Amino acid sequence: MVQTVSATQTSRLVATWLLFLYLMVFAMVIVGGATRLTGSGLSMVQWHPFMGALPPLSESDWTETFQKYQASPQYKLVNHWMLLSDFKRIFLWEYAHRLLGRLIGVFFIVPWLLFLVQRRLDRPLAWKTFVAFLLGGAQGLLGWFMVKSGLVDNPEVSHYRLAAHLGLALLVGQYLLWLFLDLRAPPAKRAPGQPEGTSGVPTWSFIGLLAVQIIFGALMAGKRAGLVAATFPDMNGEWVPSSLLSIEPWWRDLVENPTSIHFLHRLFGVAVVLSAAGLGWWVHRRARLRSERSLAWWLAGLTLLQFALGALVVLGSVPLHTAIAHQACAFIMLSVAVTLAHAQR
Secondary structure (H helix, E strand, O other): OOOOOOHHHHHHHHHHHHHHHHHHHHHHHHHHHHHHHOOOOOOOOOOOOOOOOOOOOOHHHHHHHHHHHHOOHHHHHOOOOOOHHHHHHHHHHHHHHHHHHHHHHHHHHHHHHHHHHOOOOOHHHHHHHHHHHHHHHHHHHHHHHHHHOOOOOOOOOOHHHHHHHHHHHHHHHHHHHHHHHHHHOOOOOOOOOOOOOOOOHHHHHHHHHHHHHHHHHHHHHHOOHHHOOOOOOOEOOEOOOOOOOOOOOHHHHHHHOHHHHHHHHHHHHHHHHHHHHHHHHHHHHHOOOHHHHHHHHHHHHHHHHHHHHHHHHHHOOOOHHHHHHHHHHHHHHHHHHHHHHHHOO
16 A cells, blocks of 8 residues: 655655755766866776676776777877776776766666655656656767767767767756756745746846857867967967868857867857846846845856856866866856746746
8 A cells, every 4th residue: 555645745755856866967967077087988998888887896807998998099099108007097987977877877767666656756747757867868878979989980089979968967957956946946826916027038048158158168178179278368369369260161160170169168258257247137126036136146156256267277278176166167057047047937
């Protein structure tokens, strides 16, 4: 017999589960960024989605795994100097990334099935959460599709696939956050005669601009464009790089020329800062709820922090910890903006 539980208890339990999954996706984005920055993404040349959860445990296992890597283009063309001890360091980053992906799948499907049996999920929420599972599965497939592009001839993953991989990860995380907010902060019904809430159009416009900026950040990582110029705010003494638009046609240059990608990422960064300031001022003037105004100013503050981190990444020629913080801050900014959009419903 199914145990009956109160609607409040059910809502809190499911909301906690969704929040936990959201935080796991956040961790996945951070570990994924570290994996990319340490050049570890091509260290595992095989993909076993359901098997191979344990890393090499014995010295013979490590030697066998290293021999498989030695047959890859990355070892032959880039990392041929590596010893087994060097290989272990990059392998463990990629292993942690894949293991975390498996854990997210387990922590989703097991509670989800249990909630269905216990009737803690109504039909709409069951389908909405199942969509999150499908998106997560697609993210895993896309991750291998990305890695596979660097295991053929050129030991570099496609920067387009890298951008798609990051973009889908952000979509999964924000979708889980939205479902969590639906349970913990459902939109209140407007009483007759009560003025309408703040329009969400400016916030969603900002989210769109921020998403474009984050995708260009992924293109920066994929093309190693952060190393093009180690000066700020100019680029090697130029305000407009002379090598801009050197690839034909021009639209390919914008997404394939490292200099153009770097230049556009800076321009979008300035646009995001100005847009966040404008959004904060607009919400402060028009919002009825104090929480909306607080979220808007938090977003403006995070945007300034993110801009400063971006400058430090460039000046330091992409130092690991600063670059990871830069990616983490982008995820948090997007989450605050989505929370603000949810509050404006």
